[in-house]
Amino acid sequence: MTDIARPRITDVEQHGIDTIPAEHRHSRPLDLFRIQFGGANTFATVILGTFPVLLGLSLWQAVAATVTGVLVGALFLAPMGLFGPLTGTNNAVASGAHFGVRGRVVGSFLSLLTAIAFYSISVWVSGDAVVARWSGWPG
Numbered sequence: 001m002t003d004i005a006r007p008r009i010t011d012v013e014q015h016g017i018d019t020i021p022a023e024h025r026h027s028r029p030l031d032l033f034r035i036q037f038g039g040a041n042t043f044a045t046v047i048l049g050t051f052p053v054l055l056g057l058s059l060w061q062a063v064a065a066t067v068t069g070v071l072v073g074a075l076f077l078a079p080m081g082l083f084g085p086l087t088g089t090n091n092a093v094a095s096g097a098h099f100g101v102r103g104r105v106v107g108s109f110l111s112l113l114t115a116i117a118f119y120s121i122s123v124w125v126s127g128d129a130v131v132a133r134w135s136g137w138p139g
Contacts, residue, residue, distance in 0.1 A: 019088035044122035
């Protein structure tokens with residue numbers, strides 16, 4: 001097996017929306033972990049994670065509620081996660097391949113809902129925290 005040359009951080013993606021050939025794939029599990037960990041540990045997520053306890057649940061009830069929510073959400077979104085590795089593309093393009101031209105709406109709609117929901121939650125909790133900090137409110 002030959003070593004795959006890793007691009008410099010300043011290199012521009014050369015494949016666009018095409019499938020990246022196997023000989024140009026160089027990511028490791030640690031690379032995916034960094035992206036997932038960094039995106040999951042934002043200011044808004046930390047504040048949002050405190051809400052179950054602030055709303056009166058014990059720590060273990062909060063953990064159980066969070067795990068239950070993640071598992072229920074995964075039941076709906078996990079099947080869409082199978083499209084990417086099989087097709088080498090994103091949800092919108094992959095769902096179009098499986099469900100036809102109008103089927104692209106399936107992947108696009110799920111991505112849009114996820115983006116809007118998380119953006120709304122992030123703005124809400126971060127906005128409250130920032131306003132509280134600026135106004136001197138102790139909460």
